[in-house]
Amino acid sequence: MGPMDVKTNFQTNLVKVDIARDFQMTREGSTRNFKDFEINIIHPIYDLAEIANEIASQEAEFCNFNTDGFNSNYPKFKTRKEMIEDTKIYIVSKRDSNVDFTFAIRGCVMPPGL
Numbered sequence: 001m002g003p004m005d006v007k008t009n010f011q012t013n014l015v016k017v018d019i020a021r022d023f024q025m026t027r028e029g030s031t032r033n034f035k036d037f038e039i040n041i042i043h044p045i046y047d048l049a050e051i052a053n054e055i056a057s058q059e060a061e062f063c064n065f066n067t068d069g070f071n072s073n074y075p076k077f078k079t080r081k082e083m084i085e086d087t088k089i090y091i092v093s094k095r096d097s098n099v100d101f102t103f104a105i106r107g108c109v110m111p112p113g114l
Helices: 045-062 067-073
Strands: 005-011 014-027 030-041 077-084 087-094 099-105
Touching (some): 067 077
Antiparallel strands (some): 005 014, 087 099
């Protein structure tokens, strides 16, 4: 085996992994050479991360994210918010796959004078 180079690319509903590695396999006197491998995995992580980014942006700007409004506008996804002291725990999932992405946001700091 030679050195390995791995590149991961996230796309809508797809995780693409490209592996560049020289690989030689010998079996019963026959040798085969392999160079590049490509793996495609159907997974909603890109969409879930995009929603998490939107939630973080709204939390930073408005100190709030309306999960009810989001859930009614985007029925393919479900967002839930749980509070643990001053930390908001968001659970974002795609309804047809039941895959969850969970992340936390610490309490919002209000600017002086508000």
